Amino acid sequence: MNITVRVWRQKNADDKGKMVTYGVENVSEHMSFLEMLDVLNEQLTLSGDDPIAFDHDCREGICGACGVVINGQAHGPQTTTTCQLHMRSFEDGAVIDIEPWRAGAFPVVKDLVVDRGAFDRIIQAGGFISAPTGSAPEANNLPVPKEDADHAFESATCIGCGACVAACPNGSGMLFTAAKITHLGLLPQGQPERDSRVIGMIEQHDHEGFGGCTNIGECTSSCPKGIPLDTISRLNRDLLGALAKGKA
Amino acid sequence: MTITEPYKNPSEQFHAVGDDIHDAKAPTGPIEKRWDDRKFNAKLVNPANRRKLSVLVVGTGLAGASAAATLGEAGYHVKSFCYQDSPRRAHSIAAQGGINAAKNYRNDGDSIYRLFYDTVKGGDFRARESNVYRLAQVSVNIIDQCVAQGVPFAREYGGLLDNRSFGGVQVSRTFYARGQTGQQLLIGAYQALERQIAAGTVEMNTRHEMLELIMVDDRARGIIVRDMVTGEIETHTADAVVLASGGYGNVFFLSTNAMGCNTTATWRAHRKGAYFANPCYTQIHPTCIPVSGDYQSKLTLMSESLRNDGRIWVPKKMNDERLASEIPEDERDYYLERIYPAFGNLVPRDIASRAAKYQCDAGKGVGPGGLGVYLDFADAIDRLGRPAVEAKYGNLFDMYAQITGEDPYSEPMRIYPAVHYTMGGLWVDYDLQSNLTGLFVTGEANFSEHGANRLGASALMQGLADGYFVLPYTLANYLADGPYDKVDHDHPAVVEAKQAVEERITTLLAINGTRTVDSYHKELGQIMWDYCGMERTEEGLTKAIGMIRDLKTDFWANVKVTGVNEELNQTLERAGRVADFFELGELMCIDALNRRESCGGHFRAESQTEDGEALRHDDEFAYVSAWEYGDKQPTLHKEPLEYEYVEMKSRSYK
Amino acid sequence: MIVATTQTVKRPSAKRSTVALKYSMAVSGLIMLGYLLVHMYGNLKFFQGRDKFDHYLEGLDDILYPYLPHEGALWIIRVVLTAALVVHVYAAVTLWRRNKAAAGFVGNTRYHTKQNKTGVQRSYASFTMRWGGIILLLFIIGHVAQMLPNWLSPGGASDSKYDRVVNGFEIWWVVLLYTIGLVAVGFHLAHGFWSALTTLGQNHSSTRKSSRITAVSIGLAVIIAGGFLTVPFAIFFFGAGS
Numbered sequence A: 001m002n003i004t005v006r007v008w009r010q011k012n013a014d015d016k017g018k019m020v021t022y023g024v025e026n027v028s029e030h031m032s033f034l035e036m037l038d039v040l041n042e043q044l045t046l047s048g049d050d051p052i053a054f055d056h057d058c059r060e061g062i063c064g065a066c067g068v069v070i071n072g073q074a075h076g077p078q079t080t081t082t083c084q085l086h087m088r089s090f091e092d093g094a095v096i097d098i099e100p101w102r103a104g105a106f107p108v109v110k111d112l113v114v115d116r117g118a119f120d121r122i123i124q125a126g127g128f129i130s131a132p133t134g135s136a137p138e139a140n141n142l143p144v145p146k147e148d149a150d151h152a153f154e155s156a157t158c159i160g161c162g163a164c165v166a167a168c169p170n171g172s173g174m175l176f177t178a179a180k181i182t183h184l185g186l187l188p189q190g191q192p193e194r195d196s197r198v199i200g201m202i203e204q205h206d207h208e209g210f211g212g213c214t215n216i217g218e219c220t221s222s223c224p225k226g227i228p229l230d231t232i233s234r235l236n237r238d239l240l241g242a243l244a245k246g247k248a
Numbered sequence B: 001m002t003i004t005e006p007y008k009n010p011s012e013q014f015h016a017v018g019d020d021i022h023d024a025k026a027p028t029g030p031i032e033k034r035w036d037d038r039k040f041n042a043k044l045v046n047p048a049n050r051r052k053l054s055v056l057v058v059g060t061g062l063a064g065a066s067a068a069a070t071l072g073e074a075g076y077h078v079k080s081f082c083y084q085d086s087p088r089r090a091h092s093i094a095a096q097g098g099i100n101a102a103k104n105y106r107n108d109g110d111s112i113y114r115l116f117y118d119t120v121k122g123g124d125f126r127a128r129e130s131n132v133y134r135l136a137q138v139s140v141n142i143i144d145q146c147v148a149q150g151v152p153f154a155r156e157y158g159g160l161l162d163n164r165s166f167g168g169v170q171v172s173r174t175f176y177a178r179g180q181t182g183q184q185l186l187i188g189a190y191q192a193l194e195r196q197i198a199a200g201t202v203e204m205n206t207r208h209e210m211l212e213l214i215m216v217d218d219r220a221r222g223i224i225v226r227d228m229v230t231g232e233i234e235t236h237t238a239d240a241v242v243l244a245s246g247g248y249g250n251v252f253f254l255s256t257n258a259m260g261c262n263t264t265a266t267w268r269a270h271r272k273g274a275y276f277a278n279p280c281y282t283q284i285h286p287t288c289i290p291v292s293g294d295y296q297s298k299l300t301l302m303s304e305s306l307r308n309d310g311r312i313w314v315p316k317k318m319n320d321e322r323l324a325s326e327i328p329e330d331e332r333d334y335y336l337e338r339i340y341p342a343f344g345n346l347v348p349r350d351i352a353s354r355a356a357k358y359q360c361d362a363g364k365g366v367g368p369g370g371l372g373v374y375l376d377f378a379d380a381i382d383r384l385g386r387p388a389v390e391a392k393y394g395n396l397f398d399m400y401a402q403i404t405g406e407d408p409y410s411e412p413m414r415i416y417p418a419v420h421y422t423m424g425g426l427w428v429d430y431d432l433q434s435n436l437t438g439l440f441v442t443g444e445a446n447f448s449e450h451g452a453n454r455l456g457a458s459a460l461m462q463g464l465a466d467g468y469f470v471l472p473y474t475l476a477n478y479l480a481d482g483p484y485d486k487v488d489h490d491h492p493a494v495v496e497a498k499q500a501v502e503e504r505i506t507t508l509l510a511i512n513g514t515r516t517v518d519s520y521h522k523e524l525g526q527i528m529w530d531y532c533g534m535e536r537t538e539e540g541l542t543k544a545i546g547m548i549r550d551l552k553t554d555f556w557a558n559v560k561v562t563g564v565n566e567e568l569n570q571t572l573e574r575a576g577r578v579a580d581f582f583e584l585g586e587l588m589c590i591d592a593l594n595r596r597e598s599c600g601g602h603f604r605a606e607s608q609t610e611d612g613e614a615l616r617h618d619d620e621f622a623y624v625s626a627w628e629y630g631d632k633q634p635t636l637h638k639e640p641l642e643y644e645y646v647e648m649k650s651r652s653y654k
Numbered sequence C: 001m002i003v004a005t006t007q008t009v010k011r012p013s014a015k016r017s018t019v020a021l022k023y024s025m026a027v028s029g030l031i032m033l034g035y036l037l038v039h040m041y042g043n044l045k046f047f048q049g050r051d052k053f054d055h056y057l058e059g060l061d062d063i064l065y066p067y068l069p070h071e072g073a074l075w076i077i078r079v080v081l082t083a084a085l086v087v088h089v090y091a092a093v094t095l096w097r098r099n100k101a102a103a104g105f106v107g108n109t110r111y112h113t114k115q116n117k118t119g120v121q122r123s124y125a126s127f128t129m130r131w132g133g134i135i136l137l138l139f140i141i142g143h144v145a146q147m148l149p150n151w152l153s154p155g156g157a158s159d160s161k162y163d164r165v166v167n168g169f170e171i172w173w174v175v176l177l178y179t180i181g182l183v184a185v186g187f188h189l190a191h192g193f194w195s196a197l198t199t200l201g202q203n204h205s206s207t208r209k210s211s212r213i214t215a216v217s218i219g220l221a222v223i224i225a226g227g228f229l230t231v232p233f234a235i236f237f238f239g240a241g242s
Helices: A033-046 A117-124 A146-156 A163-167 A174-185 A194-207 A218-222 A230-244 B031-041 B062-074 B112-122 B129-149 B181-199 B264-271 B335-339 B349-361 B378-384 B386-404 B459-479 B492-511 B517-531 B538-558 B570-594 C018-048 C050-060 C072-102 C129-147 C161-169 C172-199 C212-238
Strands: A003-009 A018-024 A095-099 A108-110 B054-058 B077-081 B202-205 B208-216 B219-227 B233-237 B240-243 B282-288 B311-315 B373-376 B413-422 B439-441 B623-628 B635-640
Touching: A003 A033, A018 A033, A033 B517, A117 A174, A117 A194, A117 B181, A146 A174, A146 B181, A163 A174, A163 A218, A174 A194, A174 A218, A174 A230, A194 A230, A194 C018, A230 C018, A230 C172, B031 B129, B031 B459, B054 B062, B054 B219, B062 B077, B062 B181, B062 B202, B062 B459, B077 B208, B112 B129, B129 B181, B129 B459, B181 B202, B181 B459, B208 B233, B208 B264, B208 B492, B208 B570, B219 B240, B219 B492, B233 B492, B240 B264, B240 B459, B264 B439, B264 B570, B282 B349, B311 B335, B311 B349, B335 B349, B349 B373, B349 B413, B378 B386, B439 B459, B492 B538, B492 B570, B517 B538, B517 B570, B538 B570, B570 B623, C018 C050, C018 C072, C018 C172, C018 C212, C050 C161, C072 C129, C129 C172, C161 C172, C161 C212, C172 C212
Parallel strands: A003 A095, B054 B077, B054 B240, B077 B202, B240 B439
Antiparallel strands: A003 A018, B208 B219, B219 B233, B282 B413, B311 B373, B373 B413, B623 B635
8 A cells, every 4th residue: 555644853852843744655554553664764764864763662562662643643543552553554545644742741852752751750759669679578468359459450551651641632641640549559568658659749740741630531542551541530539638638 | 643633613613712711609509508608708888888889780671670779779879771761661561471480379389499490401401500599599589579569460369469380381380460571570670760760879861872881990880872862972980880781682683572672782891801601592482473574673472371271283284275264173283282292382482483483394384474373262262261361361362463453362373483582691600790890791681590491481580580689789799899999081991982982873874875774684684583593504504604794794885874973863773783783693603503502592403303302412512602702703611511400301391 | 960860840739739720620610510500490490480489589588597697698608609610710720721831732733633633532522611611701700790680681670580580581692692601501511520520539430431420410411501591491482471
C-alpha cells in the first residue's frame, strides 16, 4: 500500500515547528507503525534530509518509550502502543497525521520526541515504598489477598508512556499518578506512606504544570495498558483522607 | 631429527594465546560458607566516609538501578546514566516469564543446592561453582526485597506467593507477575532509585550515553558521555565505575533486545584493557514470533512459560501447505515430546531452538519462508478451558494477535528461535571486578554465572543479585581504600579519552557516504545469524570474519550520517553503536572458532554426537575464554574451570 | 553537587492543588444541585393552583419560625447558595486557566490534525461544561433579578407570584430563554454529577461509560431539566393557569 504522512517537524525546543508532508510507498500491512517510519527515515537519509526523530526502544509495547499522536489519537486508532500498531489498521492511500504528545509539562525536544522527565519527578515525590535493601522480612510473612494483589498488579502495569496526558484535553497526568497511588495503596506494604505519598505526588503533579482532572475518561480509553479510571477516584479518596487528617 | 609442530587451533591465525589467568579473589573452603567468609573479610566503609566516595553506574536495568539505589542508600555519592529518557525504560522491563528463587514454597524438593546444581548443569559446566552458589544463596533475599518494595507477584488464594515451573527444571521455583515479571521487578528497582534521587544521594543523567572509559594510573576513574540532546561531550570522574549496560544481542540486528541495546560501554572498556569473556555464548530463544519481512526491525519474544501448556509440532510431510487445522493428529510430529520424552516441550532453550532449526532445515517449517514451527494450545484449552488459559497467558496471546493479525486461540501460534540473551560479557572476578582495577561489571554485561547457557528466569535473578546483594559488599571493599586522588578534567588521560570520542564523532559525520547505518547493521546481523548463530562451523566462521572485516572497512568509507553532533541525532547514536558491533562481531566469530566444542548456546557442527546432540570437550575447553584487546589481533587468556561439587557430565534431557 | 532532576523550587501545598479545587467544585455543585431539587419540587406545586402555590411560597418566609426570624432560613439559604456559586465559579475559572496552560497549545491549536477532534469516547455534555457554565451563570443572574419584587417582570407585575409566572411564560422569548437555561442545566448536570462523585472518590468502575454514576447523572439531568420545563411548557403550549 501507499500512504501519505504529515509529520510534525521541529528542529529543537526553540524552533516553531510545522507539519511536513511525505509520501511512503510499498508499505506492507504487516509492518509496525514504527517500521513504516524507519522506511521513511531511510528514504530521508539517502536523500540527505534529516530523518524524523522519535522515541522508541523495546518495540514490544512494554518500555513506554514510544508514543505519538496519530490522527488526533494518542498511539493511534487501536488501544495499544505505537510500536504495536500495525499498518493493517490503515487503508491504502491513507493520509496519516503524526504529532508529538502535547502538554505543557512535556516540552518538545525534537520532532516527535518530548521530555517526560516530569513523570520521574512525580515518582520521586512519593511513588515508592521505603524498603532499604536488606531490611525486608521473609516474603511469605505478609499474605496479600489475591484480589488486592491482582488489582495492584493491574495498576502497576502502567508503562509511563504519557498517552493519558496527550489524550487529556487538560494535559492532566492524573491517571499516571493515580495508577501508582493505587498500585502501592492496595498493598499492605504501602500503607505506612499512603498519606505522604498522595500528598507529595499530587503536589509534584501540579508543580510540573499538569492540568486538573475533569473526569471525562479520555485517558483510560487511550491507555495501552487499560489502567482503569477508578484509580483516579481512589487517588481522590486518598487525598481527601490525608487532608482530613491534616497531613498536608 | 624431526620436529613435531605443537598442535595449533585453526583460530590462531586470528589471535594470539596469552598466559592462563585465575580469579585472584576466588574463595575456598566449603561452598556454603564462601560468600559469608568473603562478606566477613571484606573491608567496610564508615558511614560518615561514604559521602566522600563516588561511584558511576552506567545503565539502569535491574543490575544498574538496584546497584545505584542500594549504593545511594548506603550513603555513597552515586551518578547514574542511561541512554533512555527515563531509567524505567531499560530493557529488563521486557522480561516476561519470571524470577527463580530457592524458596521451596512448593515443598517439591527445591533448595539452594538444587538451584546451584541446576544452574551449573544448565550452563553446561562453563560457569564458576562459587559464583553460582552465591547466586542461589541470595536468590531468596531478592524475593523478600522485591515483595517489601511492593512488587505485585502472583499470589495464591490464601494470599501467599505463587510459583510456576520454568524451562529446563523440574521444580516450581519461579516467581512471576503474569507475563510481565521483568517490568514489575524493574519498576520496583526504579522506584527505589527514584527515592534516592529525591534524597539527593543519586544524580540521574538520562539521555546520556557512555562513549569512553577513563583509566588513570591503571585504575578506572571515570567515563566520557555524550548528552544525547545537546551533543555535549561530558567528563565524569569518580572512585569507581560500574558497568551495568546489558548484553550485545543486537549485534545480530534482529533480536529480542530493545532497539537501543548496544555494546558500546562494554566494548569501549574492552578496548581500554578489560577482558571480554566467552563472547560466542549466545542464547537463541526458541519461542519468538517469526520474521514477516525485510523491513523487520526487531523480534518479539513469547515467554517460554507458554511451553508449559503449549505443544510444539510440525507437519510430518515436507513443505506441507495445509492449514494447521487441516492436518490430522497422526500427521503431526510433536518432535520435542518424541525426542526428549522426559522433558518434552520443556527442554532447555538451546535444545528447543536447535530442534526447531533442524525441522525447518528439513523442509518441515510452517509459515512465510518455512521459518516457523507450531506452538499449539488446543489441548490446553480443552483441558483447562479458555478462561484459565486466558488468565495465564492472556497478554501474550493479545500481543501475538496484535503483531501477526492471527488469533492464537483458534489457530496455533507460529514460533521461531531468535537471539535473546548473551551469556558472554566483560570478564569479572568473584568480586564482580574486571581485570581493570576499579571497573566493576554487573548483570548481563559481565560474563556472568550462566556459563554457556542461561536457564529461564535466571537473568532477572542474576541482575538483582548483583545489584542488591553482591556489589554493595564487594564494591565497598574496594572503596574502603579510597577516596583516590582527585582526577582533574585536564589530566592527560581525561583529555585523551575525550579527544578520542570527539574525533570518532567528527569522522562519522564527515564520511557522508551513500549507505545508511541500518543497512550496514542489517548486513552485519545477517552474517552473524548465518555463520555465528544456532550452528557454527570452522568454514563459516572463517568466512564470516573476512566478511565482517570487509563490511567494516566499507562502513568507515561509505556510511551516511546526517545532521550534526550538537543536536538530538539518532543516526549518529546508531552509527557509533554499529561501529562497535563490527569489532565485537569479529571477536565473537574468533571465539566461536577457537571453541571447537559444542556447549550450551554455542554449537559447533563439527562437535556433535551421533544423534546430533551437543558434544563438549571438557579435557580441552573447560575454561573461560578471556580476550584481551589488541590493535592487530586479540589475545586469548584461559581461565581453567574446576568442579568440586557438581560432577561434569553431559547434559541429557532425554 | 547539583542534583539535576530534583526540585529546588518549593511546591504549592496539596491543600491548594487541582484536586482540592475539584473537591470544592464538587461540594459546591452538590449543594446547588440539592437546592435545585427542592426548587423543582416547589415549582411543580404550580399545578395545584394559584392559592396553594402562593401560599406555599409565602410559607417559605417562615421556615423554622419562630426559631429563626422571619425570612431567616431564606437568608441562610441565599448566603450558602451565593457562597457555593462563588466557590464553584472561582474554582472553575482557576482550573480552566490552568488546564489551558497545561494542554500544550501551539498557537491556537493543540493538535493540527483535523481528525478525531472530539476525542475517543467523551460525552457531548463534557464539552459544554465551560461555555454551558457561563450561560448558566448569566441565566442565574437574570433569574435572580426576576425574583426581586416586581423589578424585572416580563408580561406584567402582580402581587400573586402565580400570576407573574403565568404572565411571563405566555411570552415566547421568555420560554425560549428559560428553555436554553434549563437545557444548559441538564447538560451541566449530566457530566457534573458524575464528575462530582468521582472527584469525591465514589467511582468504582474502570471506565466512565460503565459506571452506574454516569447513568444516574443522565437520569438526574433529564428529571431536573424536564421537571422545571413542565411549568412553562404547560403555560405556553397548553394555556395552563389562564
